[in-house]
Amino acid sequence: MRPTWAVKFRPTDAYFQGRTAILATKHGKEQVIAPALASLGVSVIVAPDFDSDRFGTFSREIPRTGTQEEAALAKAEAVLAQMDADLVLASEGSFGPHPQFPLLPSDRELILLVDRRHDLVLRGEVLSLETNFNHATVSDLEEALAFGARVGFPEHGLIAMAQANPPPNTPIFKGMQSEEQLQRAIATLQAYSPRIHLETDMRAHMNPTRMQVIAQAAAQLVQAMAQGCPQCGWPGFVACEKLPGLPCGLCGAPTGAIKANRYRCQRCLYEQVVPVTATVADPSQCYFCNP
Ligand SMILES: [Zn+2]
Ligand SMILES: [Zn+2]
Structure with a gap:
């Protein structure tokens, strides 16, 4: 095929303008997703009573099953089954070593748009090195605060547990954003273990850095939604x-x-x-x- 220098995208207003998308989240992701979708005339509302935690938590209580994409799709399907909706958004994050730079932690954020009216699934995805994803073993408040200083505490929340793989029925402290909460968690957990496990709370509402990466993924999704195929007009004409x-x-x-x-x-x-x-x-x- 002979290369051409620019794509003549067809407009996609007829697909999305004036519609309402239901967002499967309970962690405040609408703050960054709703403004992005508003640029296409789509309003975003949060699914009422949606418990995304039953699809897996970062804090160990419930392991996530399947791939990141399967997890996001499962959330979207659950909302479609439970509500009279034909446009649903679901987002899913994944943290770990960067595929090209294994010594650096990375955040991969995926947002899916499932459109039942047009039988269409579009995605926004970003792999970012901008993350505070980290953990440490500490034995007192001083060490805990030193770790906190490296990971943006208290604006970014922390999670504490007795060990990295906590024994059943031991407490897990989530969403800690003050020195007092940290002190209380350490005192309680030291009844189980002299050295305790601390990690960054990666839930979106506890992690402004992650929220920014979700905003970038939302921008990618909006771009996919807006780029109609030059031949048939179908949204999602992306590289x-x-x-x-x-x-x-x-x-x-x-x-x-x-x-x-x-x-x-x-x-x-x-x-x-x-x-x-x-x-x-x-x-x-x-x-x-x-x-
Ligand atoms: Zn050369
Ligand atoms: Zn086409």
């Missing part, structure tokens, strides 16, 4: 594949740097290859000039 091979600026050999993005329509499978703005790669990325 689905990165094509390496940008030529080296010194010797012209293809490098691992991205030279273009391939866009594809989910419905009619129309494709378009869009070159990146750079025409050559830095020689430091060349297999020959910088082996």
Whole structure:
């Protein structure tokens, strides 16, 4: 296929304008998701009585089952089953080593939009190194506060338990945002273990850094919603594949740097290859000039 320089997206107002999306959350994610969707004329309301914790918690009580995508879909399906809704949003975060930089913690945020009226699923996804995801073993308040200072406490909440894998029926303290709460947790938990486990509370309402990454994922979703296929108009005409091979600026050999993005329509499978703005790669990325 001959590359073209820009995609002529078709407008998608007819799909979304004036609709209401139900958000499956109980952790305040509407703060960042609702303003993003408002730009497309979609209002967001939080599913009443929605207990997202039964789909898994970060604080160990309930393990999450399946992949991040399956977990988000399960939340969306639950809302669709329980309410008379045809547009649902669900979000799911996942924390762990960055796939390319395993020494650095990362936050992968996924937001799914499930549209029953059009039988359409769209996604926004961001992998960010901006996270305070961390843990420590401490034996007193001083050590706990030193850990807290590294992870943005008290604006960011903390979780405490006797051990990283707490024995059944031992207390877990969540959402701690004051020195007094921390002190009380340590005193209680030291009845079980002299050294206790502390970790960052990753629930969105306890973690402003995570909330910002969720906002970025929401922006990605809005972009997917707004980009209609040039051929059939279906929303979600987004880059689905990165094509390496940008030529080296010194010797012209293809490098691992991205030279273009391939866009594809989910419905009619129309494709378009869009070159990146750079025409050559830095020689430091060349297999020959910088082996
Ligand atoms: Zn199409
Ligand atoms: Zn080269």
